[in-house]
Amino acid sequence: MIKVAVDAMGGDYAPTEMVAGAVAAVNANKEIRILLVGQESVVSEELSRHTYPNDQIQVVNATEIIETGESPVHAIRKKKDSSIVVGMNLVKQKEADAFVSAGSSGAILVGGQVIVGRIKGVERPPLAPLIPTEKGVSLLIDCGANVDARPSHLVQFARMGSLYMEHVMGIKNPRVAIVNIGAEEEKGNALVKETFPLLKECEDLNFTGSIEAREIPHGGADVIVCEAFVGNVILKLYEGVGATLISKVKSGMMGSLRSKIGALLVKPALKETLKSFDASQYGGAPLLGLNGLVVKTHGNSKAVEVKNSILQCVTFKEQGINDKIRESLKSKNEGTPSGHTTMPIKNGQE
Amino acid sequence: MIKVAVDAMGGDYAPTEMVAGAVAAVNANKEIRILLVGQESVVSEELSRHTYPNDQIQVVNATEIIETGESPVHAIRKKKDSSIVVGMNLVKQKEADAFVSAGSSGAILVGGQVIVGRIKGVERPPLAPLIPTEKGVSLLIDCGANVDARPSHLVQFARMGSLYMEHVMGIKNPRVAIVNIGAEEEKGNALVKETFPLLKECEDLNFTGSIEAREIPHGGADVIVCEAFVGNVILKLYEGVGATLISKVKSGMMGSLRSKIGALLVKPALKETLKSFDASQYGGAPLLGLNGLVVKTHGNSKAVEVKNSILQCVTFKEQGINDKIRESLKSKNEGTPSGHTTMPIKNGQE
Incomplete structure (x- = not known):
C-alpha cells in the first residue's frame, strides 16, 4: 500500500x-x-x-x-x-x-x-523531468533551482538519474551523457570540463560521454546530465519549438481547399503521432x-x-529508489x- | 562594389x-x-x-x-x-x-x-546566427567559442546584435532580451544576474528584460543575448526538435491508406510552411x-x-555595420x- x-x-x-x-x-x-x-x-x-x-x-x-x-x-x-x-x-x-x-x-x-x-x-536535490524522444523518453537532470552547480553535484545527478531510469522506467544499464557543445572531451565550459573526467571514473555508471543538444530529441542518451540553467533552457525550448511547429503545421494545412481536405484525412494519424511527443503522457518530474x-x-x-x-x-x-540512492552515495562518497x-x-x- | x-x-x-x-x-x-x-x-x-x-x-x-x-x-x-x-x-x-x-x-x-x-x-567576437520564429527571425548571440563569458561581453553582444538586426535585417528598434529561467529580474544564474542591470542601463538598447526559452520560437525578442554554451544548446536543440518532429509528422502520415491520400493533398502546403521554419533560408551566422x-x-x-x-x-x-559597432563601443566604453x-x-x- x-x-x-x-x-x-x-x-x-x-x-x-x-x-x-x-x-x-x-x-x-x-x-x-x-x-x-x-x-x-x-x-x-x-x-x-x-x-x-x-x-x-x-x-x-x-x-x-x-x-x-x-x-x-x-x-x-x-x-x-x-x-x-x-x-x-x-x-x-x-x-x-x-x-x-x-x-x-x-x-x-x-x-x-x-x-x-x-x-x-x-548535496542538492535535482528536478528531473522525463522528455519525449524519437525512441521513448529520456531523463533530463537537473531542471531545478540548483543554478551554478559544481562538478560533484552533477556526478550525484548522474547517479540518481541512472537509478531512476533503471528501476522506475525499466531501462537496463541506462546510457548517461553530459550536455556539451561538441562530442570531444576537450570541448565545453569550465563546469563540463571538470565534470567529464569524474563521470568517466564512475564504474557504476554507463557513461557514454558528451551529448550535443541536437541529439537529445533523437534519444541519444537515457540520462541527460546538465546544470539547472541549461536544463531549464532545454526543457522550455523543447516545449516551445514543439508547440510552434505543430501550430505551423496545422495552420499550413488550412491554406487551401485541397490541403484542408487532406488535413481531415491525416488528422487521426497525426494526432496519434504527436501524442507520443507530448510530455504529459509521462507524468511529472521527480525532485530526487x-x-x-x-x-x-x-x-x-x-x-x-x-x-x-x-x-x-x-x-x-x-x-x-531512495534506499538505492542512499546505498549508491554511501558506497561512492569516499571516492568523490x-x-x-x-x-x-x-x-x-x- | x-x-x-x-x-x-x-x-x-x-x-x-x-x-x-x-x-x-x-x-x-x-x-x-x-x-x-x-x-x-x-x-x-x-x-x-x-x-x-x-x-x-x-x-x-x-x-x-x-x-x-x-x-x-x-x-x-x-x-x-x-x-x-x-x-x-x-x-x-x-x-x-x-x-x-x-x-x-x-x-x-x-x-x-x-x-x-x-x-x-x-572584447570577444560573438557568432550570431539568425533563427526562424513564428514572426520571422531572431538573432541568437552568442553561439561561438566564448564559453564562460563575463557580463561586459554580454553587453557588447547585445549592442552588436541590436545594430545588426536594425541595419542588416531592417528591424526598427529591435527588442533585446537576455535568456533566463524566469521572467523576474531576481531569477537566473550569477552571470545573468550581473548582466541584467548593466543591460537595463544601456540607453541605446531597447532592452525588454528576460526571455524564457519557451518564448524564443514565438519570436519573443529580436536579439536574444546569451553566453555561448547556452546559445549553442539553443541552436542545436532548435534544429534537433524541428527535425525530429517533422520526421514524426511525415512517418505518422504514412500509417494508413487514408492518411497517405491525405498526405498527398497537404504536401505542397506543408512544404511551404516548413520552409519558413528552415534556417537555411536566412543565410549564415556572422562572426561580429x-x-x-x-x-x-x-x-x-x-x-x-x-x-x-x-x-x-x-x-x-x-x-x-563595422563603423557603427566602432562608434557604439567608442561612445559607450567609458561607461561600462x-x-x-x-x-x-x-x-x-x-
Whole structure:
C-alpha cells in the first residue's frame, strides 16, 4: 500500500483536474491511498461529482494557497496552512510516501529541501523531468533551482538519474551523457570540463560521454546530465519549438481547399503521432534525493498527467529508489573528491 | 562594389554547392566580385559547368584543406595554405570585404580572431546566427567559442546584435532580451544576474528584460543575448526538435491508406510552411566585431544558403555595420564597468 498526498489547489486547472486525476489513479490501482490536500469544502464538492472507492481518498484541509508569483522562500515560511506546506509535512511525518503538486515550482523546490529534507549525503536535490524522444523518453537532470552547480553535484545527478531510469522506467544499464557543445572531451565550459573526467571514473555508471543538444530529441542518451540553467533552457525550448511547429503545421494545412481536405484525412494519424511527443503522457518530474518523494507536474496538467504522476510514485516506492540512492552515495562518497554540502537554504531550517 | 572571398573547399557538399552558390550570387547581383578560394584545378572544373559573368568570379589557389576534426588552433597555425587561412588573409589585407565558409566552426572562430582580428574595443567576437520564429527571425548571440563569458561581453553582444538586426535585417528598434529561467529580474544564474542591470542601463538598447526559452520560437525578442554554451544548446536543440518532429509528422502520415491520400493533398502546403521554419533560408551566422566580416554557414549548406550568405555580406557592407559597432563601443566604453580584454588567443598572434 502506498499513500500519496496530492495538492488539490495547485496548477492552472485546480481543483477540477487535480481531483479528477486522483480519482482516476485510485480507480486504476487498488493499492493507492490518496490524501487530497486543499480547502476542504471546495475539494469535497469536486469529489462529490466522481465515483470511486471511498476508502481510497481522504481530504486533508489546508486553508491557504501559494500563488505562482510569490517568493518561494517567503511563501513556504509564512503560509503554514497552504496545500504545499501541509502536503510536504505529511511526507516529512511519514503519513504519506509522496507528494504530487502542479503548483509553484519555486515553492515545491524550496519546500522539498526545507520541509521534506535531503537524504544524507545528497548535496542538492535535482528536478528531473522525463522528455519525449524519437525512441521513448529520456531523463533530463537537473531542471531545478540548483543554478551554478559544481562538478560533484552533477556526478550525484548522474547517479540518481541512472537509478531512476533503471528501476522506475525499466531501462537496463541506462546510457548517461553530459550536455556539451561538441562530442570531444576537450570541448565545453569550465563546469563540463571538470565534470567529464569524474563521470568517466564512475564504474557504476554507463557513461557514454558528451551529448550535443541536437541529439537529445533523437534519444541519444537515457540520462541527460546538465546544470539547472541549461536544463531549464532545454526543457522550455523543447516545449516551445514543439508547440510552434505543430501550430505551423496545422495552420499550413488550412491554406487551401485541397490541403484542408487532406488535413481531415491525416488528422487521426497525426494526432496519434504527436501524442507520443507530448510530455504529459509521462507524468511529472521527480525532485530526487529527498527523504520521501516529491513530484512536480506541469502547471497546465490535466487529469491524465496527474494520474500518471501518482502512478509513478507507486513504482518509485516499490523499487525502493531512495534506499538505492542512499546505498549508491554511501558506497561512492569516499571516492568523490568533494564531500561538502553548502546549500542555498539549510535543510531542516523550517 | 563588394568583394567576397568564398571557401570553396569547406562544408559537406564542397566544392559543388559552394561554387554553385557563388555563381547564383553573382547572377543575382552585379555589384559582387567573388574570390573562390580552394584547389585551383578542382574549383575551375566545377566553375566550368556554370554560366556567369566571368569578370565577377576569380579563383584563388589554396592547396590545403582544414578538416572538421582537426584542432582549430593547430590547423590555423600550421595550414598556411588552407582555404580558410588564405580566405581570411584576403580580408585582413583588405583584398576582400568578407569571407564566407561552411568549413570547421572552430577554425573559423579561431581564424577570425587570430588572422582577421577584432575591432578595437571588442572584447570577444560573438557568432550570431539568425533563427526562424513564428514572426520571422531572431538573432541568437552568442553561439561561438566564448564559453564562460563575463557580463561586459554580454553587453557588447547585445549592442552588436541590436545594430545588426536594425541595419542588416531592417528591424526598427529591435527588442533585446537576455535568456533566463524566469521572467523576474531576481531569477537566473550569477552571470545573468550581473548582466541584467548593466543591460537595463544601456540607453541605446531597447532592452525588454528576460526571455524564457519557451518564448524564443514565438519570436519573443529580436536579439536574444546569451553566453555561448547556452546559445549553442539553443541552436542545436532548435534544429534537433524541428527535425525530429517533422520526421514524426511525415512517418505518422504514412500509417494508413487514408492518411497517405491525405498526405498527398497537404504536401505542397506543408512544404511551404516548413520552409519558413528552415534556417537555411536566412543565410549564415556572422562572426561580429572583426575588422571585416566573416560568415559561417551551416556545414550542410546547399547553394541557396551559400548564395544568401554572400548577399548578406552586401547589406552588411552597405550599411557600414563595422563603423557603427566602432562608434557604439567608442561612445559607450567609458561607461561600462569592465574594460579589460583578456582573450583565449591573442589578436594578431598569427
